Amino acid sequence: MKKLLITGFQPFDGESVNPALEVAKGLQGKTINGYEVIAREIPVVRFEALKAVQAAIEELQPNAVITIGQAGGRPDITVERVGINIDDFRIPDNKGNQPIDEPVVTGGPVAYWATLPIKKMVANVKAQGIPASVSNSAGTYVCNHLLYGLLHYLTTQGKTAIPAGFIHIPYLPEQMAVRSGKDAQVATMSLDTLLKGFETMIAALD
Numbered sequence: 099m100k101k102l103l104i105t106g107f108q109p110f111d112g113e114s115v116n117p118a119l120e121v122a123k124g125l126q127g128k129t130i131n132g133y134e135v136i137a138r139e140i141p142v143v144r145f146e147a148l149k150a151v152q153a154a155i156e157e158l159q160p161n162a163v164i165t166i167g168q169a170g171g172r173p174d175i176t177v178e179r180v181g182i183n184i185d186d187f188r189i190p191d192n193k194g195n196q197p198i199d200e201p202v203v204t205g206g207p208v209a210y211w212a213t214l215p216i217k218k219m220v221a222n223v224k225a226q227g228i229p230a231s232v233s234n235s236a237g238t239y240v241c242n243h244l245l246y247g248l249l250h251y252l253t254t255q256g257k258t259a260i261p262a263g264f265i266h267i268p269y270l271p272e273q274m275a276v277r278s279g280k281d282a283q284v285a286t287m288s289l290d291t292l293l294k295g296f297e298t299m300i301a302a303l304d
């Protein structure tokens with residue numbers, strides 16, 4: 099059977115959960131659209147995130163790779179179009195690294211396009227009554243770092259036939275329930291809805 103590697107980031111920025119990791123765990127072991135889903139947990143640490151996903155690819159030899167991260171404040175599921183060659187961290191990563199305007203890969207191309215069927219994935223999610231859109235920026239933090247680094251790795255390894263990309267997701271309702279006042283008034287999406295969205299996005303893969 100074909101294998102789909104799904105990665106979810108660990109909690110960061112003071113949160114006790116990361117919806118990305120919850121989605122990855124929720125999909126682990128399922129068979130969807132002829133793919134066996136294998137989930138891995140990724141540290142929110144510059145370069146270590148990338149090493150973890152590269153090691154998983156070498157170990158599992160997946161046929162497709164979907165990486166997931168939390169985009170706190172975004173109201174919908176956003177499928178990223180592009181990874182850019184810059185690390186410009188507003189908050190330090192989980193190891194205290196805070197690069198300002200440093201490349202992900204020195205001498206690497208400016209950007210790589212995600213190779214997932216991004217438009218079809220968004221259309222599939224919306225057809226389920228779940229909000230989704232294409233995003234043209236994964237930011238300049240660890241998520242973009244991972245997306246760019248993953249696409250650079252696959253390109254330089256001659257593995258561009260493996261569709262790969264990144265999906266940002268909203269906070270979980272639980273993350274707002276522990277906050278108060280204006281801080282709690284931020285968009286969320288339930289785990290059930292997120293999992294339904296991911297099943298239909300995986301259905302968009304060839």
Ligand code: PCA
Pocket residue numbers: 107110116118142166167168169236237239240241242
């Ligand atoms: N979101 C962060 C890094 C880890 C995560 O889940 C980001 O958007 O860069």
